[in-house]
Amino acid sequence: MSLWLKSRDYDHVGISDSSLCTYWEEVVQPGEPMLLIKRPEKEVIHSLTKQFGFDATGIVGKMTEMLNTIKHDNVYEFNYEDINDYEKVTDACKFLLDSSWMDPSRTKFLIQTNVQRNQDYLESIKLLAGV
Numbered sequence: 001m002s003l004w005l006k007s008r009d010y011d012h013v014g015i016s017d018s019s020l021c022t023y024w025e026e027v028v029q030p031g032e033p034m035l036l037i038k039r040p041e042k043e044v045i046h047s048l049t050k051q052f053g054f055d056a057t058g059i060v061g062k063m064t065e066m067l068n069t070i071k072h073d074n075v076y077e078f079n080y081e082d083i084n085d086y087e088k089v090t091d092a093c094k095f096l097l098d099s100s101w102m103d104p105s106r107t108k109f110l111i112q113t114n115v116q117r118n119q120d121y122l123e124s125i126k127l128l129a130g131v
Contacts, residue, residue, distance in 0.1 A: 022066055033096050034072050039080035052126060059129065084111055 015027060028034050041060055048056035076095040082088040089111055093102055 022063075024070060028072065030073055032074060033098075034070075034075045035078055035092055035096055036067070036070075036075055037078045037080055037083075043080070051122060052129070054126070054129070086111060 020027070024034075041064060044063075045055075045057050045060045048060060076092055078088070078092050086108060090102065090104075090107060093107065
């Protein structure tokens with residue numbers, strides 16, 4: 001997948017996926033910037049349980065274990081509770097985008113945008129989880 005993404009004609013390519021910790025070694029290369037958004041485990045369990053409709057404690061535990069195995073030389077850790085802090089979001093974007101120019105109004109708009117997963121995707125996760 002990484003090679004396909006890199007073959008595209010873009011200056012910056014990224015992947016946003018909470019399950020990336022299960023296959024990050026296939027995608028993220030040493031030296032490339034990696035943003036980890038950290039959130040208290042209990043909040044993640046509550047959120048995923050609400051989204052999936054089943055207890056996500058086991059899944060989150062496995063994700064946490066995998067996340068703790070990530071060894072990378074260019075990681076920026078971002079706290080989820082700072083998601084609405086314009087300055088902190090700007091700092092994270094500068095890290096990811098090599099200080100490329102950012103449109104302040106677009107950044108503020110994106111901070112306020114509520115992005116939701118596709119329901120078909122959620123159903124496929126339920127099937128994979130066996131529920």
